[in-house]
Amino acid sequence: MARVYNFSAGPAVLPEEVLQEAAAEMFDYNGTGMSVMEMSHRSKAYQQIIDEAEADLRDLMNIPDNYKVLFLQGGASQQFAMIPMNLMKNGVADYIITGQWAKKAYQEAQKYGKANAIASSADKTFSYIPDCTDLPVSEDADYVYICENNTIYGTKYHTLPNTKGKLLVSDVSSCFLSEPVDVTKYGLIYGGVQKNIGPAGVVIVIIREDLISEEVYPGTPTMLQYKIHADNGSMYNTPPAYGIYICGKVFKWLKKMGGLEAMQERNIRKAKVLYDFLDSSKLFKGTVRKEDRSLMNVPFVTGNEELDAEFVKAATAAGFVNLKGHRTVGGMRASIYNAMPIEGVEKLVEFMKAFEESHT
């Protein structure tokens, strides 16, 4: 078995235990004589899989009863449209632009109403989170939208914005289940699972029940209405069945690891190994304002593009893969999601130290 240390931003590393279990169950899931991939989503065996996945997620995140959990498709990007189509009752929403994903959501929302950019960190290549203590929140805004962890730039909101009483909607794709969350602070939380939870093809939406209604943007397709999915237990049509099954296994793995508080502690410890090195290195440096650093995505540069490319190549050859930064930013980025073991980061830092010694 030749596993690498995979620092991909997404689809990304999954817990080996989960992959092994899935492999063991590939031909015969729980005595059914078939793989979960081959199973009717209306079967008893599958109903149990999705019910347990939801129950375990509710447990992990402490999701109150007045929130629905939906397992949908279309990726996080489909939510850029679904959110305004379903939630813009007044036709107004405020967006905080902290990177490319927030910007795309903002641009999509403009198709369905008046979307206002009320803050942005574009002036410094999205290397920080703007001050959100006293924003010009629109009086008639249906919600304030944030991208909580900026996968490409490596920033994270460590305090939520003051929305002045307006509903908060958050894209948590790249920090999903990385730390405890107070769900009651949000109207809607969503994320594509391929960053920190499971295989691409599933997006999880956690939405407060009173926000789900038939009153949607005119012409909204049936498949893009939260109410349809909520009323049908995420099975209005065939759900991304195998993906949900893997997510369910990851939820159980997280519970076994001690839940989200334990994960947060582990993630802080793990990220510190890399950040401490970056702060002391003569060659590499982090690109994000310290107080806004993400625990999940760590971008860094040498300051020399050729040297960056040489580093990425050497790292790949040594078994540290997918370290190239996003094409819009350059440099390097190590995504160190829940399933990245701390040894992976320690070994990466050893490798970086050796590279630094031979290049300074």
Ligand SMILES: *Cc1c(COP(=O)(O)O)cnc(C)c1O
């Ligand atoms: C990856 C990502 C997206 C886009 O996800 P898709 O599932 O590819 O649509 C959106 N938001 C964030 C924060 C992401 O990291």
